[in-house]
Amino acid sequence: MKVLMVNSSTHEKGCTYTALLEVARALREEGIDSEIVWLGVKPLADCMACGYCSENGRCVINADAVNAFAEKAKTADGFVFGTPVYYAHPSGRLLSFMDRLWISAGKDLAFKPAAAVASARRNGQVCTMDVINKHFSINQMPIVTASYWNHVFGSKAEDVAQDKEGLQTMYNLGKNMAWMLKLIENGKKNGIGHPDNVTDVRTNFAR
Ligand SMILES: Cc1cc2nc3c(=O)[nH]c(=O)nc-3n(C[C@H](O)[C@H](O)[C@H](O)COP(=O)(O)O)c2cc1C
16 A cells, blocks of 8 residues: 655655654554655646546646656555645645646545644644645545644754654644555455445536
């Protein structure tokens, strides 16, 4: 089994990365592979709402990480989306990435467990998690929790290394992700797959 993680900070080895490493450590102890995908520093385009992906299953913008990640998502079992806090919300890069990933490849993420991880110098992680969690909850993805909200404190990686409670939370998040993945796997072996929910009704307003 494999968990795909995203580091959406411009710092390749900064606070978000340090938090994700601890999740990876716990997963590894449970025999689960993981990969941290860094989104880099180049601008990442927002969704063009062009409709191309609903016809072709791929985003029309090929120049960044979205389509490559979507390919990997097909065989991944779980996901962690990590971000620094920018003015009490996720990085714009992560939001653009997730919007386009969801609209072009949401079906390959559906029913797979996922978690949000946020890093801030001081505050805003909880609002940041709320934003990311909404992507999971609109796409039938079980949300993995930890022993505290999934966040760390720091301005640089060394600060996060000192945030013992934050790291413990990350470690427990990895353990909880592993537990959920094993339950799902075991369920599949015993004939319990995810429900085949019908989603063909589409109305643009509520009566
Ligand atoms: C544009 C911008 C906005 C930020 N907004 C906040 C904020 O609202 N609250 C906070 O505590 N830290 C804020 N920070 C600090 C970062 O969230 C913090 O340093 C983070 O842990 C860096 O993670 P990284 O090393 O993975 O990039 C902000 C930083 C930047 C660049």
